[in-house]
Amino acid sequence: MTGPDVGSRAPEALTSLHNATVSKRRGRPSGGTILSWVIFIAAMLYFFLPLIATLEFSIRMRPSGAAYTNTFKDARFFSSLAYSFLIGLVTIVVSTLIIVPTAYWVRLRLPRLRPVVEFVTLMPFVIPPVVLVFGLIRSFSTGILPLANTQLGSDVLLVAAYTILSFPYMYRAVDSGLRTIDVRSLTEAGHSLGSGTFRILWSVIFPNVRVAVLSGAFLTLAIVIGEFTIGAYLNRPAFGPYLSNIGQNKTFEPAAVSIISFILTWLAMGVIAFLGRTRQGRTTGVQVGGGH
Amino acid sequence: MSYLVLQGIQKRFGTTIAVEDFNLSAAKGEFVSFLGPSGCGKTTTLRMIAGFEPPTAGSITVDGLDITHRPPNRRNIGMVFQSYALFPNMTVADNVGFGLRVRKRPKAEIRKRVADLLDLINLPDKGDRYPWQLSGGQQQRVALARALAIEPEVLLLDEPLSALDAKIRVALRREIRSIQRQLGITTVYVTHDQEEAMSLSDRVVVMSEGRIEQIGPPPEIYNFPATPFVASFVGTLNLLPAKVVDAGSGIVSVAGQQIRTPKAITTDPDRSVTVALRPEAVEIGEAGGANRLTGRVEDVSFLGSIVRTRVRVGDDASVSLDQFNDPALAAAAIDDTITISFPPEATLVLAGAASASATIEEAIAEV
Ligand SMILES: Nc1ncnc2c1ncn2[C@@H]1O[C@H](COP(=O)(O)OP(=O)(O)OP(=O)(O)O)[C@@H](O)[C@H]1O
Ligand SMILES: [Mg+2]
Numbered sequence: 010m011t012g013p014d015v016g017s018r019a020p021e022a023l024t025s026l027h028n029a030t031v032s033k034r035r036g037r038p039s040g041g042t043i044l045s046w047v048i049f050i051a052a053m054l055y056f057f058l059p060l061i062a063t064l065e066f067s068i069r070m071r072p073s074g075a076a077y078t079n080t081f082k083d084a085r086f087f088s089s090l091a092y093s094f095l096i097g098l099v100t101i102v103v104s105t106l107i108i109v110p111t112a113y114w115v116r117l118r119l120p121r122l123r124p125v126v127e128f129v130t131l132m133p134f135v136i137p138p139v140v141l142v143f144g145l146i147r148s149f150s151t152g153i154l155p156l157a158n159t160q161l162g163s164d165v166l167l168v169a170a171y172t173i174l175s176f177p178y179m180y181r182a183v184d185s186g187l188r189t190i191d192v193r194s195l196t197e198a199g200h201s202l203g204s205g206t207f208r209i210l211w212s213v214i215f216p217n218v219r220v221a222v223l224s225g226a227f228l229t230l231a232i233v234i235g236e237f238t239i240g241a242y243l244n245r246p247a248f249g250p251y252l253s254n255i256g257q258n259k260t261f262e263p264a265a266v267s268i269i270s271f272i273l274t275w276l277a278m279g280v281i282a283f284l285g286r287t288r289q290g291r292t293t294g295v296q297v298g299g300g301h
Numbered sequence: 302m303s304y305l306v307l308q309g310i311q312k313r314f315g316t317t318i319a320v321e322d323f324n325l326s327a328a329k330g331e332f333v334s335f336l337g338p339s340g341c342g343k344t345t346t347l348r349m350i351a352g353f354e355p356p357t358a359g360s361i362t363v364d365g366l367d368i369t370h371r372p373p374n375r376r377n378i379g380m381v382f383q384s385y386a387l388f389p390n391m392t393v394a395d396n397v398g399f400g401l402r403v404r405k406r407p408k409a410e411i412r413k414r415v416a417d418l419l420d421l422i423n424l425p426d427k428g429d430r431y432p433w434q435l436s437g438g439q440q441q442r443v444a445l446a447r448a449l450a451i452e453p454e455v456l457l458l459d460e461p462l463s464a465l466d467a468k469i470r471v472a473l474r475r476e477i478r479s480i481q482r483q484l485g486i487t488t489v490y491v492t493h494d495q496e497e498a499m500s501l502s503d504r505v506v507v508m509s510e511g512r513i514e515q516i517g518p519p520p521e522i523y524n525f526p527a528t529p530f531v532a533s534f535v536g537t538l539n540l541l542p543a544k545v546v547d548a549g550s551g552i553v554s555v556a557g558q559q560i561r562t563p564k565a566i567t568t569d570p571d572r573s574v575t576v577a578l579r580p581e582a583v584e585i586g587e588a589g590g591a592n593r594l595t596g597r598v599e600d601v602s603f604l605g606s607i608v609r610t611r612v613r614v615g616d617d618a619s620v621s622l623d624q625f626n627d628p629a630l631a632a633a634a635i636d637d638t639i640t641i642s643f644p645p646e647a648t649l650v651l652a653g654a655a656s657a658s659a660t661i662e663e664a665i666a667e668v
Binding site: 190191194195197198199200201202203204205208212213216217 | 372
């Protein structure tokens, strides 16, 4: 699911998405317009065809809609989906609490370390989830922190692993969000008004990267909902393993589950977007470059 | 009497020395400007007062209290930035009230004080706007109000007007000065615009390459520059390289032509000095005073109410002179050879050689 091929491209897409909301729309030469439409339609087909096929397949079951009624009757469908949503939300919170202060501090005090931090956050693209989860299980099943031996401990490990998976998306998003504000001047202004660093982080920096955090949160949630390997090996009742399980045992239901989960995930994203919607897309004051 | 005192301040970044041997004492309520070309250490000095950079040597005291090693958030010093640095996620009122909320003042008191400050900066009905909904000039006024809200002991402004266009700049600098007078707040203002420094300040600190060249009230800086650098950076003085002919009677020679200066010169004969000459004291013809120089007219430019003529009097010396522009004025023609005259009192001898024909236009062009 998070193969290096798809994943490594995603942060750039994210960044340009973010920039696109900031910059104004520009006119395009009409020669390029046709090509743009061709590419756009091709991309849409690539994206929607499998979905439509899945949908079509899911409604073939007789009596009509049975795949869906069966799915809704299965308590494990809801419990695993709810579990993965919950884990996803906790992951987003933990990841935000780690990434925002880190990205802020690196921009403020250690700008030369930025490439290093960026590289570290990209590790999930280099290390496959299987390796990550085996490392976690081996490290935390014995010794001073035998987390893998209890249910709650395994939940903690799951969140920890997902937090690591979210780093590349979160860091890129937050870092490009920080680029749109003058971190140094805002921090100094806060200090000169008597504020401590924590308060500046909480009441000045964080609100200004909220939109960026949201875009990182979308991707994180989508990844967590669909993730299979780590959830399965930690033996957690997550949605990915459930989906895989019914995929092996049923014919039509997996397609229905895919469609429903797709809709629910998008709904959840809509809710997050709505909650963080206030005052987005504004520009910060002038950014005077050069000397100080 | 001294309220803000900087003593032997030095700042090094690695091997580069940004500020050295900086001594200043400002009285309470005084308006002091730091003036100098880019990179001369103005901002660095200001940031040391604010506490953003620790000095590598020296001490800073405010009202007798040593604050050299205090973190910026415990100094009670207001700062206004070139980039405004308003918190984009907060309304104007929340920006202005930020420092008071940090200080946990009662809500009612904050609301009252914010309203008063918005009145003071002439934006009484903009409290619930966001910074991006205001013009640059309005944003900078809000930034000023925000800095003033905490009743700072010292107010620091780092080129606060340089991102604004000329008209607003002049209006806003008057406003800043009048608010500063009203509140009697000790203020340090950084600028590289000499007109701004001259028109605003009680005293100007002229800096070059990390050092203070001269501290004094604007008329003193303008009329009696202490060094060739000050003379070339401030005002429009003509700077003429000269050789001392008779130190006792103050006679020097400029490009082979002797002129008299008002005082005895302390340097030896044959030494190089710089003669500063005020352009408004020079006249075409021989009626202007005892000193005469002959040269070729190089340039005549009409600057609205005055006409500025540049006369080359030697290979490395030219004199600019100003005449009021009235319809009857017969301006000199380019390439005419003319005589100009001026009284000895219009000259000032500065130690050290000036760079060749350093009139102010060229000095400014270097900045
Ligand atoms: N953080 C820093 N690290 C290294 N050198 C610095 C740093 N800050 C300033 N300097 C150097 O110190 C010198 C003074 O810089 P400063 O910013 O104080 O100049 P300035 O007078 O404010 O110039 P300007 O008018 O361009 O703002 C410069 O040579 C600059 O390169
Ligand atoms: Mg500066």
